[in-house]
Amino acid sequence: xxxxxxxxxxxxxxxxxxxxxxxxxxxxxxxxxxxxxxxxxxxxxxxxxxxxxxxxxxxxxxxxxxxxxxxxxxxxxxxxxxxxxxxxxxxxxxxxxxxxxxxxxxxxxxxxxxxxxxxxxxxxxxxxxxxxxxxxxxxxxxxxxxxxxxxxxxxxxxxxxxxxxxxxxxxxxxxxxxxxxxxxxxxxxxxxxxxxxxxxxxxxxxxxxxxxxxxxxxxxxxxxxxxxxxxxxxxxxxxxxxxxxxxxxxxxxxxxxxxxxxxxxxxxxxxxxxxxxxxxxxxxxxxxxxxxxx
Ligand code: 9MG
Numbered sequence: 001x002x003x004x005x006x007x008x009x010x011x012x013x014x015x016x017x018x019x020x021x022x023x024x025x026x027x028x029x030x031x032x033x034x035x036x037x038x039x040x041x042x043x044x045x046x047x048x049x050x051x052x053x054x055x056x057x058x059x060x061x062x063x064x065x066x067x068x069x070x071x072x073x074x075x076x077x078x079x080x081x082x083x084x085x086x087x088x089x090x091x092x093x094x095x096x097x098x099x100x101x102x103x104x105x106x107x108x109x110x111x112x113x114x115x116x117x118x119x120x121x122x123x124x125x126x127x128x129x130x131x132x133x134x135x136x137x138x139x140x141x142x143x144x145x146x147x148x149x150x151x152x153x154x155x156x157x158x159x160x161x162x163x164x165x166x167x168x169x170x171x172x173x174x175x176x177x178x179x180x181x182x183x184x185x186x187x188x189x190x191x192x193x194x195x196x197x198x199x200x201x202x203x204x205x206x207x208x209x210x211x212x213x214x215x216x217x218x219x220x221x222x223x224x225x226x227x228x229x230x231x232x233x234x235x236x237x238x239x240x241x242x243x244x245x246x247x248x249x250x251x252x253x254x255x256x257x258x259x260x261x262x263x264x265x266x267x268x269x270x271x272x273x274x275x276x277x278x279x280x281x282x283x284x285x286x287x288x289x290x291x292x293x294x
Contacts, residue, residue, distance in 0.1 A: 002187060002188070003186075003187050003188035003190075003219070003220070003221075005020075009021070009022060010221065010260070011188055012143060012188065012189070012191065012221050012260070013141075013143060013186065013188045013189050014063070014100060014120035014121050014142065014143040014189070015118075015120035015140075015141045015142055015143070016120075016141070017100060017120060019062070021221055021260045023278060024255045024259065024260065024261070024262060024274050024278065025062040025063070025260060025261045025262075026060060026061050026062050026063075026261070026262055026264060026267060026270055026271055026274070027061065027062065027063045027064070027065050027102060027123075027223070027261055027262065027263040027264070028053065028056035028057075028059075028061035028063070028064050028065065028264065028265075028267045029065050029067070029104075029227065029263060029264065029265050030049050030052055030053045030056070030064055030065065030066050030067070030090070031067045031068075031070065032045060032046075032049050032066065032067070032068050032086040032087055032090055033067065033068060033069065033070045033086065045086075046089055046090060046093075049066075049090050050090060050093050050094070053066070053090065053094055053099065054094075054097070054099075055267075056267040056268075057099055059267045059268035059271055060267060060268070060271035061267045061271070062100065062261075063099075063100040063101070063102050063120075063121065063261075064094055064099055064100070064101055064102065065102040065103075065104045065121075065123050065263060066087050066090050066091055066094070066101060066102070066103055066104060066114075066119075067087070067103075067104030067105070067123075068082070068083040068084075068085075068086030068087040068104075068105070068110070069083050069104075069105065069106075069107075070153070071104075071125050071153045071198075072153065073153060073156060073157040073197075073230075074153070074154060074157075075153045075154065076153075076154055080107055080109045080110065083105065083107060083110050084109070084110055084113055087103060087105070087110065087114060088113055088114065088117060091103060091114050091117045091118065091119050092117050092118070095117060095118030095119070100120050100121070101114070101118065101119040101120060101121070102119065102120070102121035102122070102123045102145070103115075103119045103121070103122055103123065104123040104125075105122070105123075105124065106124055106125060106126045106130055106133070107130065107133075108130055108131070108132040108133045108136045111124075111133060111136045111137065111142075112136045112140075115136070115137075115140045115142050119142060120141075120142055120143060121142055121143040121144065121145065121191075122137055122142055122143075122144045122145070123144075123145040123147070123263075124144065124145065124146065124147065125147045125149050125153075125195065125198060126147075126149060127146040127147055127148065127149075127172070127173070127176045128144065128146065128176065128180065129176075134179065134180065134183050134185075135183070137180070137185060138180070138183045138184045138185050141189075142189070143189040143190070143191060144180065144185065144189060144190060144191065145191040145192075145193050145223050146173055146176045146177060146180070146190065146191070146192055146193065147193040147194075147195040147198065147223075148169045148172050148173055148193065148194055148195040148198065149195050149198035149199050150162070150198065150199025150200065151199045153198075156198055156199035157197075157199070160199045160200050160201055160204060162204060165200065165204045165207050165208060166207055166208060166211040166214060169194050169195070169208060169215070170214060170215055170218065173192045173193075173194075173215065173218070174218055177190050177192065177218070177220060187219075187220070190220050191220060191221045191222070191223050191260070191261065192215060192218065192220045192221070192222050192223070193222065193223040193224070193225065194208045194212070194215060194222075194224075195225075196208065196209070196224065196225060196226055196229055196231065197225075197229040197230060197231060202230075202231045202234045202235075205229075205231045206231070209224075209250075209253065209254065209257065210257075212224070212254065212257035212258055212259065213257055213258050215258075216257070216258035216259075221260035221261060222258060222259045222260055222261075223259065223260070223261040223262070223263060224250075224251070224254035224255075224257075224259040224261070224262055224263070225262070225263035225264075226247060226250035226251060226254060226262070227247045227250075227251075227262075227263060227264040227265045227266065228240050228241075228243045228247055228265060229243075229247075229250075232246035232247060232250060233246075244266055244269060247264065247265070247266060247270070248266070248269055248270055248273045251264060251270050251273070251274070252273060252274065252277050255274065255277075255278075256281075262274075
């Protein structure tokens with residue numbers, strides 16, 4: 001099934017929602033993890049996360065990505081139960097407020113619970129490679145973001161190596177997308193993401209960014225997540241909490257290179273920047289190649 005309307009415009013279908021991809025979309029990041037809150041008492045955590053998410057929506061976010069397990073370099077994993085305990089209350093509270101919710105998880109049990117609670121997208125940094133993950137998504141109407149990662153968060157930045165990072169990332173995502181389509185996930189529900197910072201050096205990240213149009217040309221919407229990442233620290237010499245300008249510049253550059261969605265922590269500033277930039281330098285949204293028939 002095509003992700004194009006009769007007039008050629010690209011779309012993304014997220015459950016009952018359909019986005020016309022004629023402007024960049026903004027995904028706001030809300031992490032319900034001890035990394036993001038030093039005080040871990042559940043009610044405070046929940047109220048604070050809910051307020052943060054609703055503020056992002058007021059500021060112009062199109063979707064909120066709720067995550068309960070850190071994927072930062074060096075992070076270790078949490079149990080299914082703990083992750084469910086962290087994310088489900090927030091997913092439910094956002095869904096009843098008619099917020100489009102994405103769940104950032106690699107765990108099929110969390111995917112299923114979040115989708116059952118009304119999440120319209122699964123954001124999986126492992127591209128649905130866990131057993132059962134693909135079938136959970138295939139049995140639903142949720143959209144999915146397939147991200148490339150070399151290795152696992154705990155060790156991925158130790159010594160990432162590629163022969164040709166652009167070709168390898170593209171091939172991996174293309175194979176994963178085809179596997180999803182073969183399992184019955186409509187093309188119009190699939191998003192691809194090169195996974196900046198996930199098992200990649202600065203040079204790998206920059207090569208992928210410069211070649212982003214090649215990924216876009218596969219014909220799926222592309223999501224770019226640059227927000228506060230260490231490559232931006234490398235380029236600017238700034239600490240993580242001083243990377244706002246660099247993060248905005250990276251989001252704009254990603255959109256200029258064809259990204260359809262940017263995943264950001266600083267929604268208000270990114271939305272403002274995109275509004276001005278799109279008005280002053282409207283992007284020619286590239287006509288991505290249709291998948292060959294047969
Ligand atoms: C969870 N997470 C952290 N960074 C990310 C990125 O760049 N893309 C996606 N899809 N998820 C991310």
